[in-house]
Structure formats: C-alpha cells, structure tokens
Amino acid sequence: MAEAPEPELLRDPESYARLLEHVRAAVLSGVPGPRPPRSVVSASWDRSLAAHVDPDEGEAPFVYDADDLAALREAHPLAPVLPVLRQMLVSIADDAEHVMIVTDAEGLILWREGAANQLVRADHVGLSEGTRWSESAIGTNAMGTTLATGEPVQIYSAEHLVRRYHTWTCAAAPVRDPETGVLLGSIDVSGPLRTVHPAMLSLVTATAQLAEGQLRAQLAVRDERLRRVNMPHLEALRGRPGALLSAGGRVLAAQACLLPATVDVRRGGGTVALPDGRLATVEPLAEGYLLRLRSGGSGGHRPRLRLEYLADGAGSTTVDGRDVPFTLRHAEILTLLALHPNGLSAERLALQLYGEAGNPVTVRAEIHRLRSQLGASVVQTRPYRLAAEVDADFVRARSALRSGSPSDVLRAFRGPLLPESEAPAIREERETLTAQVRQVALNSTDPAVLWSFWETACGADDFEVLDTLLKLLPAADPRRAAVSAHRARLA
Structure with a gap:
C-alpha cells in the first residue's frame, strides 16, 4: 500500500519543505534531525546512496536520442494505452501546471506531455524524453521509487535525494502486464511545489489501474482469437x-x-x-x-477426493476413502474449486464466498487450514485449485442434466447443495441446480422420477410436485395415499 506524505504537507507546504531540507541534511551528515524521513523515503535514500548517486550534483542521464526513442516507443507494451493516459491526465496536468510522464520498467522516459511553459521548465532539470529516472541513475524520485517498490508513491521537495529537484513534487504509480505480472513501467505527474494536491497520488493510481484494465481487455480479445484459431488442434x-x-x-x-x-x-x-x-x-x-x-506418466498417486454435498443432512468429504471432518466454509471452498477446475485467485474466492465485502486475507487463512487438513497434494496454490481426482455428486448431477436421462439426474440429486450455506456463489449454484432438477422431474412422465424428487427436501412441500404426482400415480399405488395425505396436511 502506498505511504502518503505527512498531513503537514497539505496544511503548510512551504514550511513542510523547509522541514524536509533539515531532515535530509541531518541524514546525510549522520547527525540527529528534527524527525526521521518517511520509511519509503528512507529506504529509497539508502538504495540511492548505495548506487553512488551524488546528492548535490546528480542529474538524470540522457541515454537515447529521438530516432532511437521512436522505435522503443512503438514496440513498448504501453503504447496502445497512451490515448487513455492522455485522456485521463493531460488536461488535468495542463490545468495544474504539471507534466505527465510515462516510463519503461528501467525508468526511461518514453513519453512526456504538458503545457509548453512546463515542458521548458522540465527540460531545465532533465525531465525529458530519453532520460533515465531509475533510483540508481538519479536517486529518490516518484518514478524511480515506484519502479523499485512496485507501489504508488508521492515524493515532495527535499524527499528527492538530489538537490536540484527540491522545487518539484511528483506522484507515480506502476503499471504491470496483466498476463505475466511483470512491471511494464510507471505513470507520473510532476510539477512545482505550489501545485501539490492530496488527490494527485490517487489520480495516478487510478489511471495506472485503468491502463492495466485496458491491457487486460486487449489480452482477452487476443485470447479469444487464439482459442478460435487453435481449437481444431485441441479437438x-x-x-x-x-x-x-x-x-x-x-x-x-x-x-x-x-x-x-x-x-x-x-x-x-x-x-x-x-x-x-x-x-x-x-x-x-x-x-x-x-x-x-502423457498417459501413464510419472505423476505418481493422485489422491481421490470425494464430495457428497447434495444432501438434506451434513454431507461428507473423503480423501482416498478416509472420512475427513470439515467445516461449512471448507465445504464451500471445495465446492467452488471443484466447479472451477482451472483454479481461482484469492480475490475471486473471496467474492464468491463473501460477496463485495470479501477479504482475500481471510480466504488465504482458510486455504492454509484446508491444506493442513487435506494435504498440499489435494489443494494447491497459485491459483487455488484441486489437484486430486475429484468425484463430486453436484458435478455428476450437472453432467446428468446435460446428457443423462431423467432417472440419471434423480439418482445423482439427493437434496440441495450445502443447504446451510449463504455464500453468494453457492446459493446461486444451489438454486440453479435445484430449479433445473425440479423441471426435469416435472417434465418426466415417470412417477418414479418425480417421487425421487419429492423425497428430497427440495420437493417435499412443493404443491406442483404433489399435484403432478397425484395425476401420475395409479389409484391403487400405495404411494398415492402418502402423497394425498401429505397434500392434505399442507393445505
């Protein structure tokens, strides 16, 4: 999580800047100061000094001219989202006398936009295309520090290690490749001290997230095209x-x-x-x-996980025939993982278990307990998934609905899925599965099929099920008397 500047910055920026000058001087001199720097700044100063950056005379190195830069820009993964960045930041930067900057993962400035007078001012301190702003090149700055930490950061005045940037404030956020998680670069907004604003860090963070969203959407389009083109190979x-x-x-x-x-x-x-x-x-x-x-490969024994969760009672969980005590929450997690064989992230699991209020940290703790109980060979991570041979009654019921006969469906369905669960995704799956099985039973002309559904908690008090049974069962069938008596009690 990004570490915000101190509240004094927003109350009195000029006094805060003078305080930071004293803090920096004390740290560089090795004497006690009026207060310590922020932890993110202190760590960055340590890295910068270890890289032999000169606090008094350092300047950003110029590494690429315009011709070389053009080719780098064209090939860079952030090039397709540049219109989004311009739309979000350039007009705001112009109004606030800021410059919008986009770097690569090494801190090289690829693009820079803003009002003409601010671009001239930026040129005077080397904030221009083709210069490198990594911490190892020019010390603590928002672009370099966000690339070093992978977190959004705002750097103000003398928090910059190099003196010539003390009249600047800047905020930056990292952008990552949605496919690999690799850092692609940073988005930065820089300007004079008087323009510092509390919302600037949130703005660049939101813009970076929007850029990642655009990259993710483009990736989804490419994935779908790839699936469509290559599906014959899988078939x-x-x-x-x-x-x-x-x-x-x-x-x-x-x-x-x-x-x-x-x-x-x-x-x-x-x-x-x-x-x-x-x-x-x-x-x-x-x-x-x-x-x-490979068939018959050297994977060794894969545990067999059996989940019997379609029941009016508690259900059961077994691993290689061994009954395993389980909580409702663990049963919910196993159900969701069985329904998503390619796995789920902690964030997705949290959403499906708890809704919008879900916390991935809670999910990680539950997965840890579940792995301790079932074994790491059953539940694996990154993403969370089942690595066992899974035999789940709700999966069998789903399959029977797709391709089985009504009697096959009712053999698989013995009751509602985890009836006590209030997890949003489980509740939706339970209601959908029950509604589909109910319709199969009602559409069947076989009274044995409808009787099987009536015997579950889902059909016991269903008037339409009872009335249809009374129509299907012969008068001499003893089951008809039981249905009739139950119908009369409900009425």
Whole structure:
C-alpha cells in the first residue's frame, strides 16, 4: 500500500519543505534531525546512496536520442494505452501546471506531455524524453521509487535525494502486464511545489489501474482469437487430456484434465513437468502451444477426493476413502474449486464466498487450514485449485442434466447443495441446480422420477410436485395415499 506524505504537507507546504531540507541534511551528515524521513523515503535514500548517486550534483542521464526513442516507443507494451493516459491526465496536468510522464520498467522516459511553459521548465532539470529516472541513475524520485517498490508513491521537495529537484513534487504509480505480472513501467505527474494536491497520488493510481484494465481487455480479445484459431488442434485430440496455451503458457482451454492456470513452457516446446509431477508434451503452434498430457506418466498417486454435498443432512468429504471432518466454509471452498477446475485467485474466492465485502486475507487463512487438513497434494496454490481426482455428486448431477436421462439426474440429486450455506456463489449454484432438477422431474412422465424428487427436501412441500404426482400415480399405488395425505396436511 502506498505511504502518503505527512498531513503537514497539505496544511503548510512551504514550511513542510523547509522541514524536509533539515531532515535530509541531518541524514546525510549522520547527525540527529528534527524527525526521521518517511520509511519509503528512507529506504529509497539508502538504495540511492548505495548506487553512488551524488546528492548535490546528480542529474538524470540522457541515454537515447529521438530516432532511437521512436522505435522503443512503438514496440513498448504501453503504447496502445497512451490515448487513455492522455485522456485521463493531460488536461488535468495542463490545468495544474504539471507534466505527465510515462516510463519503461528501467525508468526511461518514453513519453512526456504538458503545457509548453512546463515542458521548458522540465527540460531545465532533465525531465525529458530519453532520460533515465531509475533510483540508481538519479536517486529518490516518484518514478524511480515506484519502479523499485512496485507501489504508488508521492515524493515532495527535499524527499528527492538530489538537490536540484527540491522545487518539484511528483506522484507515480506502476503499471504491470496483466498476463505475466511483470512491471511494464510507471505513470507520473510532476510539477512545482505550489501545485501539490492530496488527490494527485490517487489520480495516478487510478489511471495506472485503468491502463492495466485496458491491457487486460486487449489480452482477452487476443485470447479469444487464439482459442478460435487453435481449437481444431485441441479437438483433434479426440477427448484425450490436453490444453491450449498462450505464448506465455497460460491455459486458454483444457479438456479431460485439471491444470494450473499457467504452465512453465520453454521456447520451442518440449517436455514439461507439471507441479504435481505429471509429464506433458508442449508443441508450438503458429501462436501459443498445444499441451498433451502423457498417459501413464510419472505423476505418481493422485489422491481421490470425494464430495457428497447434495444432501438434506451434513454431507461428507473423503480423501482416498478416509472420512475427513470439515467445516461449512471448507465445504464451500471445495465446492467452488471443484466447479472451477482451472483454479481461482484469492480475490475471486473471496467474492464468491463473501460477496463485495470479501477479504482475500481471510480466504488465504482458510486455504492454509484446508491444506493442513487435506494435504498440499489435494489443494494447491497459485491459483487455488484441486489437484486430486475429484468425484463430486453436484458435478455428476450437472453432467446428468446435460446428457443423462431423467432417472440419471434423480439418482445423482439427493437434496440441495450445502443447504446451510449463504455464500453468494453457492446459493446461486444451489438454486440453479435445484430449479433445473425440479423441471426435469416435472417434465418426466415417470412417477418414479418425480417421487425421487419429492423425497428430497427440495420437493417435499412443493404443491406442483404433489399435484403432478397425484395425476401420475395409479389409484391403487400405495404411494398415492402418502402423497394425498401429505397434500392434505399442507393445505
């Protein structure tokens, strides 16, 4: 989380700037000062001094001229989102006498925009395209420090290690590749001291998040195109275990197997070992890869996880035939992971378990307890997923709804899914599954099918189910008397 400047900065910026001058001088002299610097600043000063940055005479190095810079800009991953950055920041920067800056991951300024008079002022201190603003090059500054820490940061006046930038304030936030998580660069807004504003850090952070959202949307479009183009390769496996991977190894589509969200692939493909020990062959395609799981590979024993959660009672969880005590929360997590074989992040799990108020930290703690109970070979991480052979009654019921007969559906469905659960995703799955099974039972002309549904808690007091049973059951069938008596009690 970003560490904000002290409240005194906003109350009296000029006095705060003078205080920071004294703090900096004391730290550099090794004598006690009026107060310590902020922790983010102190750590940055340590890194900068270790890199031999000169606090009094340092200046940003110029490393690329205009011709070389043009090629770097064109190839940089942030180039496609530059219009969004301009829309969000340039007009605000102009009004506030600031300059908007975009760097690469090494602190090289690729783009810079703002009012003409502010660009001239920025030129005087080397805030121009082609200069490098990493901490190792020019010391503590918002761009370099956000790249060093991976967190948004605001740097004010003498918090800059190098003296010539003490008349500036700046705020920056990092931008990451949504596919790999790799740092792509930073977005910065810099300006004179008098223009400091409490919202500037929030603004650049929101803009960086918007840029990442745009990159994520573009990635989704590419993924869908890749799936569409390469799906014939997966279909050619004719149901054998395999998957389509992106160029970075992300699983885009899988069949007949559980896989981690990302497979570690080498350029050119070859044999890869999955985290659970299974071996697979990765074949390069025109874009991305085709993964084939080897049959009878050296993955060793995979535990068998059996989940019986369609019941009017408590249900059961077993691993390799061994009953495992479980809490409702653990049953909810196992259900969601079984329904999402490619895995879920802590954030997604928190949303599905608790709704908008969900906290990923709580989920991580529950997963830790669940792994301790079931074993790391059953529940794996990054993302959270089930690595066991899963036999879940609710999954069987889903499959029967798609391709089975009404009697198959009712054999699989013995009651509501985790009836005591109030988790949003579980409640939705329970209601959807129950409604589908109910409709199958009502549409069936076989009284045995409808009787099976009536025997569950979902159908016991359902008037439409009772009335349909009375129509289907012959007068001499003893079950008809039981249904009639129950109907009369409800009325």
